[in-house]
Amino acid sequence: MNKVPNNKAWWLVLPVFLLVAFSAVVPMMTVVNYSVQDIFDQSSRYFVGADWYRQVLLDPRLHDSLLRQFIYSACVLLIEIPLGIAIALTMPTKGRWSSLCLIVMAIPLLIPWNVVGTIWQIFGRADIGLLGASLNQLGINYNYAANTMDAWVTVLVMDVWHWTSLVALLCYSGLRAIPDVYYQAARIDRASAWAVFRHIQLPKMKSVLLIAVMLRFMDSFMIYTEPFVLTGGGPGNATTFLSQTLTQMAVGQFDLGPAAAFSLVYFLIILLVSWLFYTAMTHADKQ
Amino acid sequence: MDWMAWTLPTAIFFASIGLLLLGMTLYELRRPCVERRGFLPIATTRGDRLFIGLLVSAYLHLLVIGLSDWNLWVASLLSLAWLLVVMRWG
Numbered sequence: 001m002n003k004v005p006n007n008k009a010w011w012l013v014l015p016v017f018l019l020v021a022f023s024a025v026v027p028m029m030t031v032v033n034y035s036v037q038d039i040f041d042q043s044s045r046y047f048v049g050a051d052w053y054r055q056v057l058l059d060p061r062l063h064d065s066l067l068r069q070f071i072y073s074a075c076v077l078l079i080e081i082p083l084g085i086a087i088a089l090t091m092p093t094k095g096r097w098s099s100l101c102l103i104v105m106a107i108p109l110l111i112p113w114n115v116v117g118t119i120w121q122i123f124g125r126a127d128i129g130l131l132g133a134s135l136n137q138l139g140i141n142y143n144y145a146a147n148t149m150d151a152w153v154t155v156l157v158m159d160v161w162h163w164t165s166l167v168a169l170l171c172y173s174g175l176r177a178i179p180d181v182y183y184q185a186a187r188i189d190r191a192s193a194w195a196v197f198r199h200i201q202l203p204k205m206k207s208v209l210l211i212a213v214m215l216r217f218m219d220s221f222m223i224y225t226e227p228f229v230l231t232g233g234g235p236g237n238a239t240t241f242l243s244q245t246l247t248q249m250a251v252g253q254f255d256l257g258p259a260a261a262f263s264l265v266y267f268l269i270i271l272l273v274s275w276l277f278y279t280a281m282t283h284a285d286k287q
Numbered sequence: 288m289d290w291m292a293w294t295l296p297t298a299i300f301f302a303s304i305g306l307l308l309l310g311m312t313l314y315e316l317r318r319p320c321v322e323r324r325g326f327l328p329i330a331t332t333r334g335d336r337l338f339i340g341l342l343v344s345a346y347l348h349l350l351v352i353g354l355s356d357w358n359l360w361v362a363s364l365l366s367l368a369w370l371l372v373v374m375r376w377g
Contacts, residue, residue, distance in 0.1 A: 007316065030290075032301075033293055049359070053349070057349065111337075275338070
């Protein structure tokens, strides 16, 4: 017989629900309202239907920025996930060294976004920065403010420096949760290190890896502060990602209608990807 | 409420979503649903199917706006049909 669920526990969720309603639902309803109107000021606004949606969906500037954003998030995931796994596999498992490693790994995560941007802005400068000046001394022409490729590499390396630790720590916790019997069985079978990784460690890390991929995707997909501080979106528009384009539109040009329409498209992309990850995660748990 | 810049169509839209959620809650309380497998590749509950239905409807509207000159009502009617199909056989 199926157990009847006790729905009274939902009352405990009510405070959070109210909080989220005020911090997310009401602002989002406002954004939806803005996205169908041409707003000049509070007293003069006109209903324009789906015009702003049509405008933003056909805007080449937003297409470029969306493409850059997908490429950026893909690069972030392709670098940080394997690197994080590799670091987690090489980290010591016991003793003082493991504690020290954990603390060192956690330090970049504690630094605020704008500080990370400033650190790398100075670090990469061709005249006084340790990285920039050293590369130029070695004869490599490096200037993130003028060269598109240099700007991309710097923004990517900065993100890798800031967030690989998160992936590594998640994988480390996943690895520590594997019971020793699996390794004993592998030793009896004389499994190679690769076989242990492929058939024991990787499947056991599946759920934490899904969380890591989801967190890194969402975070990199909405990245704003770090590239804004480091390159200001330049050179040209080379590192102008979605949220910066959106901010320019909403706050810089005060085009509230198109900005609202675009933020809803942005939201739908995030919603779809998060739902796919959530479904994959819950199905992995069921299996 | 003036700062929220309400319009009649958006008010109707949110009221319908609200009523839909309320209706689903009451329906769930009266007749709790069982997870099942339809034509969708995963087992879903009634709420899952509603979410999938609404998300696909939103993308359908964007497709119609972005890629065609069709009237938006076409997208809305297609979405309604899709929603009914996914709720019944999804």
